[in-house]
Amino acid sequence: MTEQNGGVSPAAQPNSESAHQPGASGWTGPEDQTVVSGRSLSLESQLELVNRVKSLEAELAQVTLTRQLTPTEQLSAEQQLLALRQSLPWRVGRVVTIPVRVIQRAIRRPRGR
Amino acid sequence: MxxxxxxxxxxxxxxxxxxxxxxxxxxxxxxxxxxxxxxxxxxxxxxxxxxxxxxxxxxxxxxxxxxxxxxxxxxxxxxxxxxxxxxxxxxxxxxxxxxxxxxxxxxxxxxxxxxxxxxxxxxxxxxxxxxxxxxxxxxxxxxxxxxxxxxxxxxxxxxxxxxxxxxxxxxxxxxxxxxxxxxxxxxxxxxxxxxxxxxxxxxxxxxxxxxxxxxxxxxxxxxxxxxxAHRTVAHLAAAKRHLSALGIEAELSDDGIRYPLRATPLVSIIIPTRGGRAVIAGSERTLVVDAVRGIAERSTYPSIEFVIVADEVMPQTVVDELIEIAGNRVRLVRWTGPFNFSGKINRGAVHALGEYLVLLNDDVELISPDWIEVMLGLAQQPGVGMVGALLYFEDGSVQHGGHMYTASWAGHIAFKWEADHDDALDSLRVDREVSGVTGACAMLSADTFWSVGGLSTEYPGNYNDVDLALKIRATGASIIWTPHARLIHFESKTRVATVDTTELALIRRHWGTRLIADPYWR
Missing domain, CATH: 3.90.550.10 (Spore Coat Polysaccharide Biosynthesis Protein SpsA; Chain A)
Incomplete structure (x- = not known):
């Protein structure tokens, strides 16, 4: 049984905790910290806190678009958008929704007057 | 004239x-x-x-x-x-x-x-x-x-x-x-x-x-x-002049660039494990023992320590073997909670003394004895945040050539490619920028690790390395993958992906716009 990072591959699943081998007893050391000390937990909490801030910053960047795109990223995004609009599913969708869009427009027109 | x-x-x-x-x-x-x-x-x-x-x-x-x-x-x-x-x-x-x-x-x-x-x-x-x-x-x-x-x-x-x-x-x-x-x-x-x-x-x-x-x-x-471009003497001279102008020491050859180390800082290799066994090449092995033995015996870098973050279920015999192999270079840290790869790596980082950290799975085997020198040389370059390696499956095909994040998904570059296969840009032959690298083998400075909050425990099994890479890149640093540090990763090619949908949703919520189009692998 391996102890592996999930990562992103198909082989990414960690083994279940039931991987405990029958008959094996827990290890006793020597070890760096037999019982996790308060200092260790405090440092791990520090990591958690910094990570939390980084996660919130990332989420904020998603909704506020504070992250400036480079010229290459802008062109790439525009090309993707163009490709999407030229794709068959998009065009079929546009055709299928014609009646709905016509009705919507008809409803809006009197309101706008 | x-x-x-x-x-x-x-x-x-x-x-x-x-x-x-x-x-x-x-x-x-x-x-x-x-x-x-x-x-x-x-x-x-x-x-x-x-x-x-x-x-x-x-x-x-x-x-x-x-x-x-x-x-x-x-x-x-x-x-x-x-x-x-x-x-x-x-x-x-x-x-x-x-x-x-x-x-x-x-x-x-x-x-x-x-x-x-x-x-x-x-x-x-x-x-x-x-x-x-x-x-x-x-x-x-x-x-x-x-x-x-x-x-x-x-x-x-x-x-x-x-x-x-x-x-x-x-x-x-x-x-x-x-x-x-x-x-x-x-x-x-x-x-x-x-x-x-x-x-x-x-x-x-x-x-x-x-x-x-x-x-x-x-x-x-x-x-x-x-x-x-075909690499000529003039190309090499231009690259040499460029590096010299930047004050970067490097050895250039047709095989690429190596960055000599000015010092040999302590490198902490953090390996989460439960001391499990697996059949490899027909014989049953204890993975973490083999991984540590391979590195201890064949790595040429002199200054390393192993930080083994082990579940309580790990047999005492495994501990004994690890100490026998690596002596006082082994540090053992206990993990008592439910499985959380990120948590275990973080705990290892807390106990690590090294200036640089290597995140390593326990199911790997060394191919390049100078893997740490290669990765460290790159990790020490200005602006580089993390470095990954070329990982092969046991059968010799490629498991990891860097990460690519595209179409709201994350995957391995060159996954299952034959070892001699490459793309039109020879991408598996050069050090190059990537969107991320696998946490199965990655090197970064302890400073970088701490500055981004380590691995997020919100991702216990999947995408923790993707999140780490994106956090590092958000600081302006780059992620580099190198083909000159090579290891075998004993992952099964045939295991079915069962990604936790919670983790997938979370990574998309955190980094959605960064997962749409990969700038380095198109």
Whole structure:
């Protein structure tokens, strides 16, 4: 049984905790910290806190678009958008929704007057 | 020796009347015909003349033998063009030409390729729109019925040091080129590369146009060479000069670049494990024991420690074996909670004493004895946040060639490729920027690890490495993958992916826009 990072591959699943081998007893050391000390937990909490801030910053960047795109990223995004609009599913969708869009427009027109 | 070029002056200066001019042409085109047969140069020249929009000027740099034929084409053309015969030492000539031009941009086309129809119509508006110093684009190579698309990555300065991946057509803003020193002596055959190294340092100043701009009707066997510039002595000299100007010590060879270590800081190898066993090559092994033994016995780097973060279920015999193998270089840390890879790595980092950390799975086996030196050399480069390695499956196929994040998904580059397979840019042969690397084997400084909050425990099994890579890149640092550090990762190729949907949703919520299109693997 391996102890592996999930990562992103198909082989990414960690083994279940039931991987405990029958008959094996827990290890006793020597070890760096037999019982996790308060200092260790405090440092791990520090990591958690910094990570939390980084996660919130990332989420904020998603909704506020504070992250400036480079010229290459802008062109790439525009090309993707163009490709999407030229794709068959998009065009079929546009055709299928014609009646709905016509009705919507008809409803809006009197309101706008 | 006279440096005065033979010049065939423009036959006609006026653009064709039937072409509406939206604005003054801003791009001068230089076609590099040196070393190319006359038909190739003629094809390149014709492709330039036939563009929908005019170039401000076209200059053909060619050997004397080609001058006559080229002059004929030029004289028949309605576009202004001239032929310059290059003497052996050409930088003075090129700088004279550079001083003379009134264009804003200088585009350089190697005569082994031709411009596709409409190429300038793509380039011109892009250059008018963005404030950048350098541009390049994609290309199509190979015979028309079986061509290969060469999609070039966004600016990759580390990759550029060992590979001129920009291809046969690129351009530089003329004032930036002049300010950077113009064309350097002793760089014949590598002038575009040399200029690119000087101008290609800031990602916001370089435009990779995601469109096919050139094509080269060549044999498939030459595709790789076409995708990247053939590395010559001049290329090596240019790279060496560039690194020297940056104050970076490096050893350059045809195999790539190695960065010698000025010091040997302690490297902590953090391995989460439960001391499990698996059948490998027909025999049952204890994975963490084999991994530690391989590294302890075969790694050439002298200053390492192993931080083993072990579940309580790990048998005592495994502990005994680890201590027998690595002695006081082993530090054992207990993990008592439910499985959380991120939590275990974080706990290991808390106990690690090293200036650099290696995150390592317990199911790996070393191939390159100097793997730490290679990764550390890269990790110590300015602006590099994390470094990953080339991982193989047990059967020799590729497991990891870097991460790619695209279409709201994350995956491994080159996954299951045969070991000798590569893409048109030889991407598995060079150090290069990637969006991320697998947490199964990654090196980063302890400072970087702590500054981004380590691995997020919100991702106990999957995407923790993706999140880590994106956090590091959000600081402006880059992630580098190297093929010169190689390991076997005993992951099964056939295991079915069962990604936790919660983790997938979370990574999309955190980094959605970063997962849409990968800048380095298109």
């Amino acid at each position: 006279s440096h005065e070029p033979m010049r065939q002056e423009p036959m006609r200066q006026e653009p064709m009347r039937h072409e509406p001019m939206r604005h003054e042409p801003i791009v001068a085109l230089w076609i590099d015909g040196s070393g190319h047969p006359v038909p190739a140069i003629l094809a390149a020249l014709r492709s330039a003349i036939r563009q929908d929009l005019p170039f401000r000027e076209i200059v053909v740099l060619a050997d004397a033998a080609a001058a006559g034929d080229l002059g004929l084409v030029v004289s028949e053309s309605a576009r202004p063009a001239r032929v310059v015969v290059l003497p052996v030492e050409d930088s003075v000539v090129l700088n004279d030409l550079l001083a003379d031009t009134t264009a804003t941009w200088l585009a350089w086309l190697d005569a082994s390729s031709v411009l596709v129809p409409g190429a300038l119509k793509i380039v011109d508006p892009a250059l008018s729109r963005f404030d950048v110093d350098l541009f390049y684009g994609d290309s199509r190579v190979g015979p028309a019925d079986a061509h290969t698309l060469v999609r070039r990555p966004a600016l990759s300065p580390i990759r550029l040091r060992s590979q001129d991946y920009l291809g046969d057509f690129r351009g530089a803003r003329i004032d930036a080129l002049r300010a950077s020193g113009g064309f350097q002596p002793d760089t014949r055959g590598a002038h575009p590369y040399d200029a690119t190294l000087r101008l290609g340092t800031r990602v916001d100043r370089v435009l990779a146009i995601p469109e096919v701009l050139t094509e080269a009707p060549i044999e498939p066997r030459d595709v790789v060479r076409q995708g990247t």
